[in-house]
Amino acid sequence: MLLASLLLSLSGLVRAADPTPVFDVHVHIWEGxxxxxxxxxxxxxxxxxxTRFGGIHMAVLGKVAETRSKNDELVALSKRYPMIPIASVHPYDGDAAFAELERLAALGVRAIKLHPHTQKFDAADERVLAVCKRAGELGLVVLMDNANILPGDNQKLFNLALATPQTHFIFTHLGALEFRFWNILPLARTAKGLMEDNIHFDIAGTVVLAADSPLEEEFVWTMRNVGIDNLLLGSDFPQLSLKKGADALDRLGLTEEEKRKIRWGNAERLLLKERPKSVP
Structure with missing residues (x-):
């Protein structure tokens, strides 16, 4: 009996030491x-x-064949590793971008990544609106950089989401150090007919900056205002490690249930569940 109790106690210690599972939604696959x-x-x-990680590619304008090849590479890698392919198109590639969205949806891809600064496009451009609208119709989630590198980033993305209510967005970095803007969401949700529940965020990088900083309490307040159910954890590898982000999240004073949702629960719901398609 004493031995059994000791073994049970030791097994409990092992379980306690086990790492907490994470779905890392923000991993750049630059070199396959x-x-x-x-x-x-x-x-x-x-x-x-x-548990899973999102492998990201970002398309280059005019390099349609390369885009297709890199997207295929991600799909192939997802069959060998616990990775979901987060493919890409360039919104200024016209019909080729729409054709690639159709092809990706047929392959079972569930998300794409767009980056106004890296890909050199204006998030307020009608071509971006059209691509995001079509992505939503095809059941694709759109990750869009929201590090506020470009002027008016938050406002442009907010209006893009309003204009494409069927498309689910993950705005990455939660606005970075301009995260205060997103506290408009609780008020926006009270305006009848203004918006759908289609705005989500990852906290890659920004959580590392905010933890233990003078901004920490306001950042946590913002997280709860935008909704814990709308937040996902990302590393932004190779720029930052997953450990940095996960450790920073642990230092924010959130409840265990809040952290569980951010670490993996929300990402599984948003990225692993097949989204309905509205048009053939």
């Missing part, structure tokens, strides 16, 4: 399988447990 292996090696060395 090499990037995937480097990411997984870093995660293992840091003692992190990843």
């Amino acid at each position: 399988e090499k990037s995937v292996k480097e990411y997984l090696a870093q995660v293992a060395a840091d003692g992190q447990q990843v």
Whole structure:
């Protein structure tokens, strides 16, 4: 009996030491399988447990064949690793961008990444609106950079989401150090018919800056205002490690249930559940 009690106690210690699972939605796959292996090696060395991770590519304007090839590479890698392919198009590639969206949806891809600064487009451009609208019709979630590198970033993305209510967006970095803007959401939700529940965020990078800073309390207030159910954890590898983001999240004083949702629950609901398509 004493031995059994001791073994039970030891097993409890082992379970307590187990890493908390994370769905990392923000991993840049710059160099194909090499990037995937480097990411997984870093995660293992840091003692992190990843249930899934989002492998990101960003299309270059005019390089349609390269875009298709890189998207296919992500799809292939997702069959060998616990990765979901977050593919890409360039909104200024016209019909080629729409054709690629159709192809990606047929392949079972569930998300794309767009980045106004890196891809050099204006988020307020009608071509961006058209691509995002079509992505939503095809059941694709749109990740869009929201680090406020470009002027008017928050306002443009907010209006883009209002104009495409069927499309679910993950605005990455939660506005970075301009996160205050997003406290408009609780008020916007009270305006009848103004918006759908289609705005979500990852907190990649920004959570690392906010934890233990003079902004921490306001950042946590913002997280709760935009809705814990709308927040996802991302590393922004290779720029930052998953451990940095996960450790920073732990220091914010959130409840265990809030952290569970941000670490993996919200991402699984948003990115692993097939979204309905409204048009063939």
